[in-house]
Amino acid sequence: MEAFSFATSSALDQLAVHVRIDRLDGHQKPIPYSVLLKRPDLRHRASNVNPHSELYVTAQIWADGKPLTLPAQTAYKSFKSGRVWNEWLTLPVTYANLPATSQLAITLWDLSPAEDKESSLHAVPFGGTTIPLFDKDNTLQKGRQRCRLHRFKAADGLSSTTTPWVIPPARRGKKDAVTEDTMDEQVAEMQRLEELLKKQEMGDIPQNQWLDGLVFKKMMKIRNEALKAEAAAQRRHSQAHSEEGSSHANGNTDAADEELFYLDIELPRFDHSIVFADAEYAPPPTSTIRLPSDSDIMLRPPPEVSFGPGININGNGYGDVNGGRLVRIYDPEIGRPDNPAESKHRRLMRSQQSDSLDRDRKPSVKIRDELNKILAYGPLHEINADDRDQIWKFRYYLLRDKRALTKFVKSTNWKDPIEVRQGAPLLEKWAEVDVDDALELLGPQFDSPLVRGYAVDRLKKADDDELLVYLLQLVQALKYEAPGEAHSSLAEFLIGRAANNFTLGNFFHWYLMVEISDDSRDQTEEHREIFARVEYDFMEELEKTPEGREKRETFKRQGELLLVLSKLSRDIRLSRDDRIRKIARLKKFLADPKNELLTIDPPLPLPLDPSIMVTGIYPEECNVLKSSLFPMILNFKTTTNTKYPIIFKFGDDLRQDQLVIQIITLMDRLLRKENLDLKLTPYRILATSTQAGALQFVPSMSLAAAVTKYKGSLLAYLRANNPDDTAPLGVRKESMDTYIKSCAGYCVITYILGVGDRHLDNLLLTPSGAFFHVDFGYILGRDPKPFAPNMKLCKEMVEGMGGPTSANYRQFKEYCLESFAALRKSANLILNLFALMQGANIPDIKVEREGSVRKVQERLSLEMGEEDAMRAFERLIEESKESWLAVGIDWAHGFVQHFRA
Incomplete structure (x- = not known):
């Protein structure tokens, strides 16, 4: 061809x-x-x-x-x-x-x-x-x-x-053909x-x-x-064919x-x-009308209709829904961002308002109360037209209140030149907003370069440690930059900070690489190009720094190391050998000098934790875990002659676990600011691709294993690892405090995040008494088991404190209530971080992107006052402690695991 x-x-x-x-x-x-x-x-x-x-x-x-x-x-x-x-x-x-x-x-x-x-x-x-x-x-x-x-x-x-x-x-007859042959030859020529x-x-x-x-x-x-x-x-x-005398x-x-x-x-x-190629237009918006079951229309035969795109997908354009017929029709008002009449009215009113008069306008007592109510709205609350008009009318009065800035930005049409001309100068005069409000301005609903540039200016005042906590969300926010914009203010800011701080640059680089490698249907080609362009600009910016070439070479060596580990993990997982032979195969590969893992020279910053410089691997101390994916435990040599164990697995997308650990790290930081150190263990985790990743290995024992080994008693486990005959329960006071605080912290955090599939095998306990959760395959209220409790507080955990009537359990409840109240104060920051992740290719967020943020908001009980929220949360603790469903789920899971073994 x-x-x-x-x-x-x-x-x-x-x-x-x-x-x-x-x-x-x-x-x-x-x-x-x-x-x-x-x-x-x-x-x-x-x-x-x-x-x-x-x-x-x-x-x-x-x-x-x-x-x-x-x-x-x-x-x-x-x-x-x-x-x-x-x-x-x-x-x-x-x-x-x-x-x-x-x-x-x-x-x-x-x-x-x-x-x-x-x-x-x-x-x-x-x-x-x-x-x-x-x-x-x-x-x-x-x-x-x-x-x-x-x-x-x-x-x-x-x-x-x-x-x-x-x-x-x-068409000509024979006579015409004979007389016009000469003409045909000339015309043809x-x-x-x-x-x-x-x-x-x-x-x-x-x-x-x-x-x-x-x-x-x-x-x-x-x-x-x-x-x-x-x-x-x-x-x-x-x-021959016209009448005589015809005229034009x-x-x-x-x-x-x-x-x-x-x-x-x-x-x-x-x-x-x-x-010719036409643009592919989205189907027009549809409206659903449900007719009552006793309507006369039901008695008539269904009309013959011509279904449009996206309506008659399953061959059932209308059917019975709860006894009433469901009819879908095109509705031009569905999907319209605002009412055209209201928009015209707003433009006329705001263009006629005098800027000099607005400067001196003061609200009455009634209007001041209304404004305070509007300012108390959360980031997900929709501001109606009347509220927007009030905010705009008293914008100069609200300049001193930093809470009002995001409401003012939502009340301004940043595509209208008149409003932009009046509103843009006020951004610099406004009271400086907090970081959580600045993050809200980087969300998908704000596409104005002026607004996003203002938010980036506020982020510039955060130090590198604070920026690292939000880095995962800021990388996702690159998707929401204005399309076609050559120089994104957010991208330039992140590139500049990451190029001058290796730790920040390390995670920035790997977050970008994972998004670039995501070729699934949920990641558009446009977004992959955005991340690839930012990565290219980052590498160019690195070249301008004094140690830029060495850093680029380091990233290259890290990529080679992770590539070798991914291939090794994949081969071990897919091999048909039993676990003993898999372990032998792993050790043999690591001990072979030609694979360049026995000794790593010069020392290499570990991508999982760039503060750790690794010089090689201890082959004899590596292992393969009992799991369907057969993850590897690798013990790295470090420059300080210590061991740094990690878990490396292939065949699993760790970005959801990475998000949960990042939120736990953030919440730990927020609680410490409130003088609440709950001894959390936010172990490190890094997704290196959409199918592989590394986790920090924390020496610990699952609750299921501890209960089995110590005859059903976590208290016996704590007493064995931290004995103190002078203490009330025979456990050293520091270890018992660590256990109580960590139980309280993880109970509250996993409840807010809606972590599901909780059983005794993914609840771990360190010898020092630190309790923590692993395996976050289900979050935001999703759970594979029906009727699972909202909070995981099993009887084994309470027994480890000394029982439900002990002073330790009362202290546990106090820690729970204090931490829940503290996190409610930072609800805006938590919700804004989840809002920035709406476009991420994370399984439990993809299910319901906008609803994911609302689920977190519902668990924070922001619609309640402080006292009502605390009473409701205390009832939740008691219900979770006494839940027989949780006991049945743990028993069923243990039975299945025993049957598999």
């Missing part, structure tokens, strides 16, 4: 439609005196006075029987020996916006000093022609075109046009030479200057003879039928064929 190339018309979005008006060929017969006596105004027309009179040409695009553009007109030009314009006209539309039915309507206009009796104009049609821009194969016409001109008619551009550029040959001329212009035939001149002269002679022959044939045809509508007799004119035009040439 021969190779072929073509382009689509949608790709020509910057190129306007052009047409060159070349020349007019034809012969005009003089008007008989009998006609001039009846129509004396005809003797004043320019074309009747001079066969080379000044005509001008208009060209216009039509589609579907309607004009698509305004007409373009040639400049005035005086002709001497022939009507040759040789002028390019530009039509005000691009090729990308042309419909497939586009036609070019070209009209030649004659001039007369006397007004035309019928049109009362000084310009009357000399002739018109209509040529489609796309042929029958939907390919754009190009090159020289010879168009038949229809005398005394303006080109109409209709679908069934009366001025076609080509007239199909009429003329058409053949014109086709050869077009091929030469397209570069298919080489040029020869002196020979081409002779051919052109011969062509002009043949063309004139062919025109005369064709005109004569047309005259004979009209005489313009006042001419059959002169119009005898005159034959052709207009030569030229369309742009392209290297390849241009095929």
Whole structure:
């Protein structure tokens, strides 16, 4: 099959439609005196006075029987020996916006000093022609075109046009065929030479200057003879089929039928064929109407309807839903961002308001209370039109309140130049907002570069440690930058900070690499290109720093290390060996010097924790865990002669676990600011690709294993690892405090995050008494087990404190209530971080992107007052402690695990 190339018309979005008006060929017969006596105004027309009179040409695009553009007109030009314009006209539309039915309507206009009796104009049609821009194969016409001109008619551009550029040959009888053979030969020869001329212009035939001149002269002679022959044939045809004495509508007799004119035009040439391609439009918004079951309409047969795109997907356009028929219809108001009437009213009111009067405006007591209520709204609360008007009206009064800035930004239309001109200067005068409000301004609903630039300026005041806590969300916020913006303020800020701090740059680099490697359906090509461009700019910025080349080489070596570990983990997982042989295979591979893992020289910063410099791996101390994915435990040598164990697994996307650990780290930071150190263990985790990642290994034992080993008692486990005969329960006081605090912290945090699939195998306990959770495959209220409790507080955990009547359990409840109250104070920050992750390719967020943030908001009970929220949370603790469903779930999970073993 021969190779072929073509382009689509949608790709020509910057190129306007052009047409060159070349020349007019034809012969005009003089008007008989009998006609001039009846129509004396005809003797004043320019074309009747001079066969080379000044005509001008208009060209216009039509589609579907309607004009698509305004007409373009040639400049005035005086002709001497022939009507040759040789002028390019530009039509005000691009090729990308042309419909497939586009036609070019070209009209030649004659001039007369006397007004035309019928049109009362000084310009009357000399002739018109209509040529489609796309042929029958939907390919754009190009090159020289010879168009038949229809005398005394303006080109109409209709679908069934009366001025076609080509007239199909009429069916002739035998007599006509004999008499017109001579004409056919001349016309055929003329058409053949014109086709050869077009091929030469397209570069298919080489040029020869002196020979081409002779051919052109011969062509002009043949063309004139062919025109005369064709005109004569047309005259004979009209005489045979028309009635005697018929006259033209313009006042001419059959002169119009005898005159034959052709207009030569030229369309742009392209290297390849241009095929029509329309943009793919989203289906119109639909509205759902549910009719009551007792409606009379139910008694009638369902109407025959023509379903549109996206409605009749399952072949069931309407059906019974709860006894009532569900009818889906197109509704133009669904999906509209605002009411057009309200938007117009707002623009009129705000354009009429005096800026000087607003500066001195003060609210009354009632309005001040209303403003305070609006300022107390959370980041997910929708602000209605009345509230927006109030915020705008008293914007100068609210300048001193930092809480009001985000409400003011939501109340301003940043696409309206008038509002932008008034609102932009206020951003710099406003009271400085906190970081959580700045993060809200980077969300998907704020696409104004002014607003996002202001938020970035506030982030610049955060130190690198604080920025590292929000880095995962800030990388996702790059998706929400204005499309087509060459220099994103957020990207430039992150690149600059990451280039000057290796720890920040390490995680910035790997967060970007994971998003670039995500080729799933949920990650669009546009977003991959954004992350790739930011990564490229980051590497370029690194080159400008003093140690930039060394850092780039370090990232390269890290990538090589992770690539080797990914391949090793994949081979071990997919091999059919038993676990013992898998472990032997792992140790053999690591001990082989040619694999360059036994010794790493020079030392390499570990991607999971760049503060750790690794120099190699201890092969004999590595292991393969009992799990379906067979993750590896790798013990790295460090420059401080200590061991740093990690878990590396292939076949699992760790980005959801990475998000949960990042939120736990943030919440630990927030609680410490409130003097609440709950001894949390936010171990490190890093997704290195969409299928692999590393976790910090924390020496610990699952609650299931501890209960089994110590005969059903966690207290016995704590007493064995932290004995103190003088303590009330025989456990060292520091260890018991660590256990109580960590239990409280994780109970509260996992409840807020809606962590599911909790059982005794993913609840761990370190020898020092630190309790923590692992395996966050289900969050935001999702759980594979039905009727799972909202909080995981099993009887084994309470027994480890000394029982539900002990002082330790009462202390545990106090820690829970204090930490829940502290995290409620930072609800805006937590919700804004989840809002920035709405577009992330994380399983439990993809299920319901906007709903994911609302689920976190519901668990924080922000609609309640402080006292009501605390009482409700205390009831939740008691219900979770006494839940028999949790006991049944743990028993069922343990039974299944025992059966698998």
